[in-house]
Amino acid sequence: MYELKVITRFAAAHRLTMVGTKCENMHGHNWKIEVVLQGDRLDSAGVLMDFGDVKALLRGIIARLDHQFLNELPMFEGGQPSSERIATFVADQLQQALDVPTVRVSRVSAWESEDACATWVATESSSG
Ligand SMILES: [Zn+2]
Numbered sequence: 001m002y003e004l005k006v007i008t009r010f011a012a013a014h015r016l017t018m019v020g021t022k023c024e025n026m027h028g029h030n031w032k033i034e035v036v037l038q039g040d041r042l043d044s045a046g047v048l049m050d051f052g053d054v055k056a057l058l059r060g061i062i063a064r065l066d067h068q069f070l071n072e073l074p075m076f077e078g079g080q081p082s083s084e085r086i087a088t089f090v091a092d093q094l095q096q097a098l099d100v101p102t103v104r105v106s107r108v109s110a111w112e113s114e115d116a117c118a119t120w121v122a123t124e125s126s127s128g
Contacts, residue, residue, distance in 0.1 A: 002048045003106065004037045008058050010066040014081045016072065026069070029112045031083070033090055037098075038106035049103050061093045083110040083118035091120045 011030050035058060039048050044105040064073070070081035075089050087110040095105045104122065111117040 002042070003049065003052065004048050006035050006037075006054050008033050008035075008062055009056070011063045012065055012068050012070050014070040016080050016082060024102065031065075031086065031102065032111035032117075033058075033087075034109040034111065034117075035094060035105065036107045037088065037103050039100075041102040041105040049100050057094060057097045058090075061097070063091055064103060065089075077096045083112045083116075084120070086110045087118055087120040091122075 009030060011028060013026055013028045016025075017025045026044040035054070037054065039050060042048060060121050064075075065086070070076055070086070073081070076085060079085055087108040090110070091105050091108040094108070098105070107119055107121045109117045
């Protein structure tokens with residue numbers, strides 16, 4: 001089994017109601033997104049998947065979040081843009097965009113500060 005990890009970053013604002021405390025006020029984060037892909041078969045080049053391809057897919061996904069007020073984006077309609085939901089959004093989008101059947105998204109972490117992150121973890125049922 002192999003794992004690839006790719007890190008990307010974006011800046012955005014959000015507001016979380018019903019959490020209490022200062023999170024209810026609009027504020028910003030410089031999120032760090034850590035993506036882990038998993039698979040057990042290497043291609044003819046000896047890699048699980050080209051890092052450049054992973055980064056290109058991620059760029060397209062992150063561009064939809066970068067410098068936005070997340071509460072106003074359609075993908076967070078009906079749910080607050082918490083770090084947990086951001087991680088889930090990135091995981092779903094990346095899994096859909098992956099066209100390598102032997103590779104899957106196994107976890108996505110959304111770091112909202114240096115010492116706090118939320119992680120989406122693939123379960124058996126999401127392995128396809
Ligand atoms: Zn926040």
